[in-house]
Amino acid sequence: MYVIHLRYTGALAEIDDALDAHRLYLARQFDAGAFIIAGPKVPRDGGVILAAAMERDRLDAIIAQDPFSQQKLVHYDIIEFQATRLAPGLNLPQSP
Structure with a gap:
């Protein structure tokens, strides 16, 4: 699995302009089983994504599809673990 830490490098106005496209990208990755959790940081200077276990090359290809990445609006720190x-009642997602 991966923790993906996004740190905004673009102006907040640029982030806001790309936000709808970024949310559509997130929805596609949730539907595909690649992403498990996602949300903005507080304060709003980036975000965090928890991604399912997969080959790193596949994750890199998925991240390259993010409008934030394509517009060079964020820096990604990726931690594999x-x-x-797991907390009781939660299920570990299977690798897609």
């Missing part, structure tokens, strides 16, 4: 514990 192995989930070994």
